[in-house]
Amino acid sequence: MPLDAAVLRAGCGGELHLADQLCRRELDRLKAALAGGAAVTVGCTQEAPLFTEVAEELGRSDGIVFANIRETAGWSRDGAAAGPKMAALLASAAELPPAVASVAMQSAGVALIYGRDEVAIEAGRRLAEHLDVTVLLTRPDGVAPPRATEFPVLRGTVTSAKGHLGAFEMRIDDYALPLPSSRQSLAFGPSRDGATSTCDLVIDLSGGVPLFPAHELRSGYLRADPRDPAAVARALFAASHLVGEFDKPRFVQMRENLCAHSRSRITGCTRCLDVCPTGAITPAGNHVAIDPYICAGCGSCAAVCPTGAAAYGLPPADAVVRRLRALVRTYREAGGRDALVLFHDSDHGAPLIEAMARFGEGLPAHVLPVLVNETSQIGPEALASLFAYGASGAALLLRGRPQHDPAPIRRVVDLANTALGALGYGADPVRVVETDDPDGLRALLESFPLGRPTDRPASFRVASEKRGLLELSFRELHLAAPNPVELVPLAAGAPFGGLLFDTESCTLCHACVGACPTNALSDDPDRPLLAFNESLCVQCGLCARTCPEDVITLQPQIDFAAWRDGRRIVKEEEPFCCITCAKPFGTRSAIEGVIAKLRDRHWMFSGPAGHDRTRVLQMCEDCRVEVVVAENLDPHARERPAPRTGADYFGKPPGWDGDTA
Numbered sequence: 001m002p003l004d005a006a007v008l009r010a011g012c013g014g015e016l017h018l019a020d021q022l023c024r025r026e027l028d029r030l031k032a033a034l035a036g037g038a039a040v041t042v043g044c045t046q047e048a049p050l051f052t053e054v055a056e057e058l059g060r061s062d063g064i065v066f067a068n069i070r071e072t073a074g075w076s077r078d079g080a081a082a083g084p085k086m087a088a089l090l091a092s093a094a095e096l097p098p099a100v101a102s103v104a105m106q107s108a109g110v111a112l113i114y115g116r117d118e119v120a121i122e123a124g125r126r127l128a129e130h131l132d133v134t135v136l137l138t139r140p141d142g143v144a145p146p147r148a149t150e151f152p153v154l155r156g157t158v159t160s161a162k163g164h165l166g167a168f169e170m171r172i173d174d175y176a177l178p179l180p181s182s183r184q185s186l187a188f189g190p191s192r193d194g195a196t197s198t199c200d201l202v203i204d205l206s207g208g209v210p211l212f213p214a215h216e217l218r219s220g221y222l223r224a225d226p227r228d229p230a231a232v233a234r235a236l237f238a239a240s241h242l243v244g245e246f247d248k249p250r251f252v253q254m255r256e257n258l259c260a261h262s263r264s265r266i267t268g269c270t271r272c273l274d275v276c277p278t279g280a281i282t283p284a285g286n287h288v289a290i291d292p293y294i295c296a297g298c299g300s301c302a303a304v305c306p307t308g309a310a311a312y313g314l315p316p317a318d319a320v321v322r323r324l325r326a327l328v329r330t331y332r333e334a335g336g337r338d339a340l341v342l343f344h345d346s347d348h349g350a351p352l353i354e355a356m357a358r359f360g361e362g363l364p365a366h367v368l369p370v371l372v373n374e375t376s377q378i379g380p381e382a383l384a385s386l387f388a389y390g391a392s393g394a395a396l397l398l399r400g401r402p403q404h405d406p407a408p409i410r411r412v413v414d415l416a417n418t419a420l421g422a423l424g425y426g427a428d429p430v431r432v433v434e435t436d437d438p439d440g441l442r443a444l445l446e447s448f449p450l451g452r453p454t455d456r457p458a459s460f461r462v463a464s465e466k467r468g469l470l471e472l473s474f475r476e477l478h479l480a481a482p483n484p485v486e487l488v489p490l491a492a493g494a495p496f497g498g499l500l501f502d503t504e505s506c507t508l509c510h511a512c513v514g515a516c517p518t519n520a521l522s523d524d525p526d527r528p529l530l531a532f533n534e535s536l537c538v539q540c541g542l543c544a545r546t547c548p549e550d551v552i553t554l555q556p557q558i559d560f561a562a563w564r565d566g567r568r569i570v571k572e573e574e575p576f577c578c579i580t581c582a583k584p585f586g587t588r589s590a591i592e593g594v595i596a597k598l599r600d601r602h603w604m605f606s607g608p609a610g611h612d613r614t615r616v617l618q619m620c621e622d623c624r625v626e627v628v629v630a631e632n633l634d635p636h637a638r639e640r641p642a643p644r645t646g647a648d649y650f651g652k653p654p655g656w657d658g659d660t661a
Contacts, residue, residue, distance in 0.1 A: 001074025004083035011087025011334030014038075023047035027054065034060045041094050043069040043086070067093035071354045072369045076362025084336030088368055091330035095323045097315030101250040103292045105219065107166045107200040109243040112136060114158060115205035117143055119226040123205060123236055124151050130240040134199070136172070137186075138206055145182040153178055155188045156195060161202070161211040164293040165220025165242065170197045170211075201242050203235055214277035214404050217296030219248065249314055251297035251373075252290050258309035258467075259287035260517040260540035268517070268542035271493070272301035272310050277404035299377025300408040306495030306538035307518060308466025314373040318469055321385045321462045327368055328389040332457065338450055341386055342369045343378055344397040348436075352397070356438035367395075367445050376409045380495070381466070383416040383430055384473035388480045390457035392450040393429045400436040415494055419474065419558060424483025426451025454480040467518075470495065471535055471563075478560050490556040497539040498559055499532060502551035503571045506530065508587055512543035512552060522567065528587045529572035534562040578620040580627075585620040 009016045017033065019026045022044065033040050034055055042051055045068040055064045067089045073082040111131040113120050116138055124135045133151040137143065140155060156172035163169050175195035176188035204211060204223040212218045222239055224231040260269040263286055272281050272288060280294035281301060290301070290310065302312035311317065324341070331339050342363075344350065353369060356362055363369065372378065375396045386394055396413065398406055410432060417428045429451025435441050458476040463469045474496070478484055490496060499521075508528050513521045520536035521543055523529065544552040562568065575584035576591040595614050598605045605614050616624055 001070060002080050002082075003074075003086070007083030007334050008087050008090070011084060011330045012041075012090050023050055030054060031058065034058050034063060038063075039094065040064045041090050042066050043090055046070075065093050065096060071357040072363060073365075075357035076365065078365035079362070081365040084331050084334035085365055085368055087334040088327045088331035088336065092323045092327040092370075095319070095326050097319040100314050101253075102247040103250055105164065105166045105246045105248055105293060107220065107242050107244060107246070108132070110134075110198075110200045111203060111239060112168070112170070112197060112199040112201075113203045113205060114138065114211075115226060116140060116207065117226070119232065120205045121146060121153060123203060123232065124153070126236055127203075127240060131201075131243065134197075136197070138208070139174075140186060143186045144184075145178070145186045153186065155186075155191070158211055163220075164218065164291075165246065166200050167293070168197075168199050168202055168220065170199075170202075171195070172197055201239055203239050205232060205235075213279055214296065216403050217278055217298070219246075219293070248293070249297065250292045251295050251299065251312065251314055252292075252302055253311045253313050254288070254290050255309050255311065256287040258307045258517075260307055260309070260538055260542065261288050262286045263515045263517065263542050264546065266515065266542060266545045268515075268540035268545070269306065269538065271304040271306070275300040275304055275405075275408040296404075297374060298404055299374045300404075302466075303377055303379040303412050304408055304495075305466070306470070306540070308468075308470070311466050312377045314377075316464075317379060317381055317466055318462045318464050320370075320372065320378070320382050321469065321473070323370065324382060324386050325389055325459075325462070327370065328386065328391050329457070329459065331368060332390050336366065338366045338393075338453070339391045340364075340367045340393040340395065340445065340448055340450060341391050342367050342395045342397060342445070343372055343375050344369060345373065345375055346371060348399050349375070349397045352436070352438050352441055356442055360438050361442055363442070364445055376404070376406070378409070378412065379466075379470070380412055380415050381470040381473045383412070384419065384477045385458075385462070385469075387420060387425050387429070387451070387454065388458040388460075388473060388476040390453050390480075392453045393431075393448055395431050395433045395445065395448060397441070398432060398434045400434055402434070406432065406434070411493065415490065418490055419477065419488050420451065422485055422488040423478060423481035424452060425454070425481065452482050454482060456480045467538075474558060475560070475563065484560075486559065486561045488558040488560075490558065492554075492556055493539070494556040495538055496558045497537055497554055497556040498534045498562060499537065499543065500553040500555050501530075501532075501570050502549075505549050505551045506571050507549060507590055508571060508573060509548060511546050511548060515542040515546040517542065527572065528575050528584075530570045531567045532570050533567045534559055535566070576618070578623055579615060579618045580623040581620060583620045583622075591618060 003018055005018055017029060019029060022030055031054060035058060040063060045066045048066045055061050069086040069089050073085045076082060109131040111133050113123050113133060113135045120135050120137060124133045127133050128151050135153045136156050138157045156175040158170045159173050161170045172195040173193040174191045176191040179187045179189055201220040205226045207226050210223055212221055215221055215223055222235040224235040262268055277298060278294050278296050280291045281288050299312045301310045328339055375398055378396060383394055413430050413432055416430045420429055421427055433444055458480050460476050463472055508530055510523050513523050518536045518538055520533050522531045539554050539556055541554055544554060573587040573589055576586045576588040577584050595617055599614060600606050616627055
């Protein structure tokens with residue numbers, strides 16, 4: 001592949017060394033570079049194991065990173081023009097993501113094979129030497145009894161299932177033990193419902209409905225069509241290796257104090273609950289809880305979370321944006337134009353790109369591939385930053401038949417396109433690409449409609465907090481916009497927006513302030529007022545649902561002017577001061593309204609005495625108590641009816657004297 005040293009040096013900076021066989025006769029050059037102590041980026045991933053071994057021998061395992069510039073750039077019909085792309089890929093590879101936490105799962109090899117016929121029993125025979133096997137047959141018909149009972153064969157139908165590798169639990173109805181006298185076909189004894197089975201892994205050969213949502217992503221659950229011997233063999237091979245301790249990445253970090261799910265038993269934000277394909281997210285009081293053992297790492301929850309409570313860790317959002325910054329800026333500085341960033345994963349996208357490079361025309365020179373763990377982890381902050389840095393388009397590559405619902409990522413794309421279109425970046429410069437065909441991918445990328453890149457590319461460095469990064473990226477997108485506007489209307493469910501207040505009906509009770517999880521709504525300890533900071537609002541709806549007067553309406557939008565203004569006063573009233581001690585304790589309109597509603601309408605405040613009693617309503621809580629106690633004010637000071645006794649209902653018994661019964 002052609003290597004343009006001048007372009008690479010201009011784009012990457014630092015020391016540049018070109019090699020033909022760095023992994024063979026020129027390996028000493030790598031050793032010399034590592035021995036120098038500087039950070040080293042190697043433009044080869046094929047021989048990464050060898051280079052890593054050399055670095056470990058020299059004690060420099062943390063000082064080397066790798067970038068694929070062959071399949072993604074050099075091996076292409078446009079390879080001669082791919083110099084700026086190679087420089088960008090090398091620069092972005094140096095932006096290392098932080099380490100990822102993990103959780104441990106232990107499996108003792110207790111396996112449940114769930115089937116319907118001899119296929120399940122034969123699977124049990126093949127696994128019996130490796131696992132502790134139990135076969136459960138659902139509604140078996142004419143199954144020949146085994147010659148010897150090598151493992152339990154039971155009857156039953158799984159009605160509910162939960163758990164993960166090492167900790168499955170299933171409820172089984174129609175549960176029955178086999179009769180040892182079975183002759184031509186397996187016969188079973190009396191059945192019962194509600195049996196429970198626990199196991200470490202499940203091999204589902206029933207051919208029925210999967211036991212779990214997004215079942216391909218459930219650790220320890222292996223499912224195959226019993227009519228497909230090859231699929232059954234693959235499932236059994238995978239099951240035989242699921243014994244021992246396994247580390248699973250903790251894909252999502254949950255910060256409960258940032259969650260806007262609920263307050264005072266009133267439900268607010270449910271975005272993550274709505275998009276989780278595996279059911280790993282459940283309500284847990286004022287926040288949600290994410291089960292790291294069930295979470296499959298799609299990242300949809302983190303992409304739609306407006307506060308950053310759910311933060312993806314493989315890699316984090318700020319690490320992704322740092323890579324995008326290095327990628328787009330280097331590409332532009334090396335002379336590249338019309339950058340189209342292609343987000344892809346390693347299981348589907350990387351093989352597709354490699355097949356295109358080896359057997360087709362490769363990626364176009366202006367297409368910059370970005371490898372992420374899951375394409376669905378890309379949030380609006382990444383897309384906004386990308387165009388602020390100077391990109392012309394973005395494509396998110398998905399399977400032709402996605403493993404989980406692509407609706408969440410489409411909502412993220414729609415949000416980005418709405419903002420980009422309003423700010424002059426072009427119509428729909430972000431697209432979702434769904435294909436399993438390498439040649440089809442090349443054709444789609446060549447005809448991809450690019451947007452209008454900014455003439456004032458941003459250079460901001462990212463914040464580590466998700467909400468701060470989300471706000472910063474859209475602010476910078478506005479500053480770099482070809483056609484900046486102050487107000488961008490958004491669809492419902494967007495993470496930004498304002499609030500419409502019926503200020504005439506608002507009583508400044510501040511219930512909304514107590515419910516707001518982001519402090520977008522606030523009060524003042526010295527004055528009766530309500531203030532709102534629109535840049536902090538995540539449109540969770542808790543304020544509107546909490547408001548007793550129902551005076552708040554959500555308004556999804558990006559109001560950049562309101563963001564610049566910060567805290568705005570929505571309503572302010574004159575305080576009402578205690579007529580005794582002059583302490584402010586409420587608003588004048590509220591106190592005068594209460595007096596107007598009670599005077600001459602309630603017996604306590606009717607007549608001359610009642611009118612005088614209204615002065616108690618004009619006192620603070622301390623003075624009110626003192627007056628009530630000192631003047632012996634009785635709220636029930638009127639003639640009371642005599643108590644009624646049984647004699648009033650059943651008549652007077654003999655000897656009744658009027659005083660005693």
